[in-house]
Amino acid sequence: MTAILSNLQAIRRAIAQAAQAAQRDPASIMLLAVSKTFPPAAVREAHAAGQHAFGENYVQEALDKISALRDLDLEWHFIGPIQSNKTRVIAENFAWVHGVDRLKIAQRLSEQRPHELPPLNICLQVNVSGEESKSGIAPSDAAELAREVSILPRLKLRGLMAIPAPEDDVPAQRRPFAQLRELAQTITAQGITLDTLSMGMSHDFAAAIQEGATIIRVGTAIFGKRDYIK
Numbered sequence: 001m002t003a004i005l006s007n008l009q010a011i012r013r014a015i016a017q018a019a020q021a022a023q024r025d026p027a028s029i030m031l032l033a034v035s036k037t038f039p040p041a042a043v044r045e046a047h048a049a050g051q052h053a054f055g056e057n058y059v060q061e062a063l064d065k066i067s068a069l070r071d072l073d074l075e076w077h078f079i080g081p082i083q084s085n086k087t088r089v090i091a092e093n094f095a096w097v098h099g100v101d102r103l104k105i106a107q108r109l110s111e112q113r114p115h116e117l118p119p120l121n122i123c124l125q126v127n128v129s130g131e132e133s134k135s136g137i138a139p140s141d142a143a144e145l146a147r148e149v150s151i152l153p154r155l156k157l158r159g160l161m162a163i164p165a166p167e168d169d170v171p172a173q174r175r176p177f178a179q180l181r182e183l184a185q186t187i188t189a190q191g192i193t194l195d196t197l198s199m200g201m202s203h204d205f206a207a208a209i210q211e212g213a214t215i216i217r218v219g220t221a222i223f224g225k226r227d228y229i230k
């Protein structure tokens, strides 16, 4: 058995376990395989093991991979930081974008989404407490951005995304995830329906599932350690 296959099987078991502990249906949790820095062959292997959705952070690397894998039926998610001069290729090549934190980027994605494709699924990135990165909108501004994005014609606003700072103990992991869930509930109560919480990575996806994650983004636990020096 290959490492990717056995890793995927172990993660599926862990998802089922975490879902059961949270009294949730495991089918309500999508596993997004984060394939950044790994070659098309690794994606092929994961696909052969039943994996359908893949996440990428770097536009050029993603485009090369998408084109090398055209023969497979895959769903591509862009999860990296978005530069405004890259919105067109993102709008043309991905099914989901997780890191939207500015109206201007959302407007460009909507204008540039090709009409023969379904609306682009969007998650707004929120900078929840304890987050180290500079990206992500402040929680207090998220409802307004959600309202503005929800009316853009070629986008489908799905939910919120966060990348909390890594924590070792589970209660500390759960705190920012709970904050994101509560924020999504607040926004939904204002009449903007959100059905997605994109949260949890290799080291904390079980805590994210406890707090309601519907998409977990897992790289290392599937493909192994990344080597950034290429």
Ligand SMILES: *Cc1c(COP(=O)(O)O)cnc(C)c1O
Binding pocket: 034, 036, 057, 079, 080, 163, 201, 202, 203, 217, 218, 219, 220, 221
């Ligand atoms: C790289 C990355 C992941 C995957 O992280 P792992 O710790 O390898 O599972 C998830 N989400 C985002 C936004 C990433 O950049």
